Amino acid sequence: MQQDDDRARAAKQFFETLPHLRALGGRLVGFGDSRAEIEMDWRAELVGDPRSGVIHGGVVSALMDTSGGAAVMAHPDRPNGTATISLRIDYMRAATPGSKLRARAECFHMTRSVAFVRAVALDDDDERPVATATGSFTVER
Amino acid sequence: MSGRNEPLERIKSRRDAAVAAIVAGVPYVAWLGICFDRRGDELTAVLPFSDKLIGNPVLPAIHGGVTAAFLEIAATVELTWASIWDEVESGRMTPDASVPSPGPRLAKTIDFSVDYLRSGLPRDSYARARVVRLGRRYSSVQVEAWQDNRARPFAMANGHFLMPQGG
Numbered sequence: 001m002q003q004d005d006d007r008a009r010a011a012k013q014f015f016e017t018l019p020h021l022r023a024l025g026g027r028l029v030g031f032g033d034s035r036a037e038i039e040m041d042w043r044a045e046l047v048g049d050p051r052s053g054v055i056h057g058g059v060v061s062a063l064m065d066t067s068g069g070a071a072v073m074a075h076p077d078r079p080n081g082t083a084t085i086s087l088r089i090d091y092m093r094a095a096t097p098g099s100k101l102r103a104r105a106e107c108f109h110m111t112r113s114v115a116f117v118r119a120v121a122l123d124d125d126d127e128r129p130v131a132t133a134t135g136s137f138t139v140e141r
Numbered sequence: 142m143s144g145r146n147e148p149l150e151r152i153k154s155r156r157d158a159a160v161a162a163i164v165a166g167v168p169y170v171a172w173l174g175i176c177f178d179r180r181g182d183e184l185t186a187v188l189p190f191s192d193k194l195i196g197n198p199v200l201p202a203i204h205g206g207v208t209a210a211f212l213e214i215a216a217t218v219e220l221t222w223a224s225i226w227d228e229v230e231s232g233r234m235t236p237d238a239s240v241p242s243p244g245p246r247l248a249k250t251i252d253f254s255v256d257y258l259r260s261g262l263p264r265d266s267y268a269r270a271r272v273v274r275l276g277r278r279y280s281s282v283q284v285e286a287w288q289d290n291r292a293r294p295f296a297m298a299n300g301h302f303l304m305p306q307g308g
Contacts, residue, residue, distance in 0.1 A: 017198055018195070018197070018204070019192055019194075019195040019196075019204075020194055020195055020196050020204035020206065021196075022193075023193035045168050045169065045172040046168065046169050046172060047167070047168045047169060048167055048168075048169050048247075049247070050166045050168065055169075056167070057210075058169060058207075058210020058211075058213050059169065059206075059210070061209035061210055061213065061255075062204060062206020062209070062210060063206065064206070065204070065206040065209060066196075066204075066205075066206060083257065084205040084257045085256075085257055086254070087254070087255050087257075088252065088253070088254040088255070089209075089252065090252045091249070091251060091253075
């Protein structure tokens with residue numbers, strides 16, 4: 001258990017050093033048991049539609065990708081590293097302007113060389129996803 | 142009205158103004174530093190490298206999310222450009238980026254699927270999109286991004302878009 005805590009702390013530290021995640025203002029708020037969660041605050045510079053103030057879909061992609069990679073690293077097999085092979089995102093609705101944005105990912109299957117991930121993006125409303133994603137990632141051993 | 146005898150400079154400035162108006166109102170495009178290079182109706186999205194685009198600082202490599210966002214922006218701008226081209230050419234639409242009114246509405250992404258082919262190096266990136274189907278309600282776009290070699294794309298994507306309704 002102590003080991004898992006150490007690992008979570010190391011992962012958190014690693015993800016805090018990712019320059020793009022820092023630039024977005026994203027934080028790793030959950031890590032462990034093949035799952036990871038990232039959250040960030042709404043920011044005016046990241047708006048995609050100035051008429052509504054809705055955050056751009058590209059930001060959602062970045063959160064999905066990061067949480068997906070983190071979920072792979074949180075798998076009990078403990079890969080040494082990972083990279084995205086493919087990521088497909090379905091956009092259900094616009095994220096509410098001003099609301100926090102979160103991405104939760106789960107690595108639901110891992111082979112020797114490939115990890116499969118699903119993820120969901122949420123704003124303040126837990127019941128209605130902003131977007132869902134599925135991805136495949138490399139597994140470095 | 143566009144015609145054979147319309148002064149070339151006027152044609153060019155009208156087209157460039159149209160491209161600028163599409164992008165001008167989108168803060169996130171400016172935040173990433175993306176600009177567009179136009180040759181006739183062909184658009185190339187350009188993403189100059191900067192440190193804040195880095196995902197993995199050890200390699201270093203461009204963040205996969207940045208790559209996805211870059212492809213998605215290239216795709217939506219190309220789609221909007223393709224959908225207003227006739228109106229811009231005929232002179233029915235005269236977008237002006239210097240007027241602080243929002244530009245043409247961008248299409249909404251329904252889904253977007255990215256293939257990561259190799260890691261994005263700490264260099265400038267380029268992308269070109271192709272509208273596979275331009276519909277009244279739904280459109281389909283393919284897009285490819287490269288860095289040093291056009292023949293060696295580092296990422297590609299296809300996406301489906303819901304077209305803006307009612308102007």
